[in-house]
Amino acid sequence: MTYIAKPRVHHPALQKNEIGLTRRDYEGTVTTLCAGCGHDSITAAIIHAFWELSIPPHTVAKLSGIGCSSKTPAYFLKEAHGFNSVHGRMPSLVTGANAANGAITYIGVSGDGDSLSIGLGQLCHAIRRNVNVLYVLENNGVYGLTKGQFSASADPGSLSKRGEPNTMEAIDGCLMALTLGATFVARSFSGDKAQLVPLLKAGLKHKGFAFIDVISPCVTFNDHEGSTKSYAYTRENTVEVVQADFIAPAKAITTEYDPGAVREVTMHDGSTVRLRKVADDYDPADRDRAYHYIRKKHAEGEVVTGLLYISTDSKDMQAQNSLGATPLVQLPYEQLCPGSAELAKLQQQFR
């Protein structure tokens, strides 16, 4: 059953979306993160993306692990069910919830510690299963909540606040997702809302696992000189390769582009993601080339952003399990229980 929340009366300046809701209706409780934390900007972008897509908040479920980043589902979509779970284990919860009810829009929020250390296995396997979820990895290179230890995404040589260099290799979530067969891989920056919002929208509409690595500086523990996850470093060193515009179904496409530079991807619900290549030599439909491009740029000290890879023709977990249009949670019990006569019949096998 779908109920649409009654629009409340807000400041008249607040614009309403197609279902009569303002951005306020997509907010949550007030943030308790540090002022200037990148995670809060991502929250704002998430609110914006849901609002622009006119998704009724109560048809969404938002899940997370543990960390500063994982606290943020409390700060958006107060009318959506939320689940702040245990450290690194959100992917399995989303997987189970999705199997039970595929009619819900799922968003998972995680951190680099949550996803790339303690939860690495769960993330990998959720990608392999192609669970239908928008997975946002809020990447600051440190464990914010436990006060600034390096995470697995910290680059070798990046300095801690005390000036100690990180000595280990970094795990790049996007490269990893590509090798695991992810069907939607993107990277963005919390400070670039113009890039992030369309990516989130495309990710929400993607039927399958949409992985977005968002560099999200930790102002308290990892925003100093010598860190490769600071605001300054990220602004300097990101290069966008593919820009994504999200176009809702039935919306006329008016803007004109140089035809060679544009590709349109039709999503399962009929909406369109228009990809504009910023780098000529990049192809977001070619997994291997995407991989090598990102690595090459990384070696040159550049962080590649944008919609890095997309494929819409793989089966998501629901399809792999031959689940029908009616979610399992809505099947009446009569369709699940074979009954006493069948039990008696079956037991002849056990004699």
Add this chain to the structure above:
Amino acid sequence: MNRVNEFAFKIATANGSGSASANSLIMQAIFRMGVPVTGKNVFPSNIQGLPTWYEIRVSGKGYTARTPQFDLMVALNPATYEKDVKEVQPGGWLLHDSTWPLDERLHRSDITLIGIPLAQMCNDHFSGVRERILMKNIAYAGALSALLGIDADIIRTLLKEKYGRKPALMDSNQKAVDLGFTYAMSNFPCPLPIHLAPLDKTKDAILIDGNTAAALGCVYAGATVGAWYPITPSTSMMEAFKRFCLKYRRDTESGTNRFAILQAEDELSAIGMVIGANWAGARSFTPTSGPGISLMNEFLGLAYYAEIPAVVFDVQRTGPSTGMPTRTQQCDLMMCAYASHGDTKHICLYPSDPREAFEFAVKAFDLAERYQTPVFVLTDLDIGMNDWMVPMLQWDDSYRPDRGKVLTAEQLAEAKAFYRYLDVDGDGIAARSLPGTHPKGAYFARGSGHNKFGGYTEDAEEYTEVVDRIARKVNGARRAVPAPVTQGPGNARLGILTVGGCHAACMEAVDQLAAEGIVVDYMRVRGFPFGEEVTAFLEKHETVFVVEQNRDGQLRSLLTLETGVPVARMESVRYYGGYPMSAHHVIAGIRARLEKVA
């Protein structure tokens, strides 16, 4: 002594040699003769080559516990000759393959040797290495049929049922049976003094293993999401669930399934999927064993504190660590009762046989949803994997799942406000809502401190109020779990208290003690938290023998912790070597104590 329909025999072979189908043929044939029978498969943690045994106990009186006293041994594995020959009762029989000269390790003057040239006969009559090996097994089944008086017509019918559509296989199997049968008939006095005579005691019974029965329970309970990571001895439960779902829950026309089975990457993930699915409103479960529960601990605490239903089947095997994966024990009683860090306590159900595994599986989902908390069903390898003779499973078509307090969209729309952890009814159980139902139903589930409104808290009073209510709620379940089973006059000086699969051994022990003039009262607990009747039983008896299958007396510890009855009142009787409990273990334990006192 009358040995008709009262004896046990054991078959020693090598793993992977195909003896399983011969053994189940023998079991089923005896069962069809109307004679109560139990089989215990003693197998190695190996795919091929290591020793394996199959123990069959025939008991017209209906005793189903394992007995370690074998009247006949079929010794076909030279690797274990020495051990096997020792296990034969004086005056018993040993069947060996006389294709080769008698191995001197099989000499024993107080038993009778029965040599059958199994390999020779099969080499003469069958071609191909694999067929010769397989048919050797069927040939010993044929020989046993002559020696023990197993009805040859029943065997023929069973083969027809099994291989009806494969005439070639049917013929070779029947030929092998006949070879063994004829050789035994013409060379030995058949039947032996231990033999079968038809009865009518299996009419309303079935032969079923607990994993199959529990899986069937999940189907009938309406469970739709199963998540698992393979581990012996629980693996066959999900395999059975899948089999039943493909049979009953697949819409062939549209090609869609009314179930989802998720093979997780580990048990952490398996329980996460179960919690996620239950949170979303599906009945969901995971079958596992001790090592899996160890991994699930953190998540179980989350489900307890955030109050999300989950059903976990623990088919126990010997611990600690990897232990002996193919041997049985009841060694997770403590772990399941209090799994996870922090103050937790979980509802546990303890079936004693496959029939109860079926019934308690259904019950587990009702309790998990009513109390919004994880529920364990603890069986063990013996119950889970061995074929037990149990009364036919019954189903009441008027059953409807108890979903507990789940608010509908209409109820939410009418409500002034919804607070997830508010105890509106005063029974400790707050109403929950499912994702996607209604905007007013939204709440934030969390494992961090929360108040009764569902908000984050670090306030001492707010925190305490919620955890105290959860304690009240789970303790309240002691009235809803299956009541203990009791037997005896009620006023005996001595009591026996046990759990799960020890039941059969205890019942046999109670009879034997009675024959010696020792009267005892008996109680088998079937659920945790324990009800008042358990405390009363402990208080009423001078000494209560607590019978269980683990080294440390975990049931006794639980009883002490939960009832407050001094541990000195309880005498621990334990067997934990990995085989199922036998009556003689119980009697030996009790006798030792009685002699000490006397």
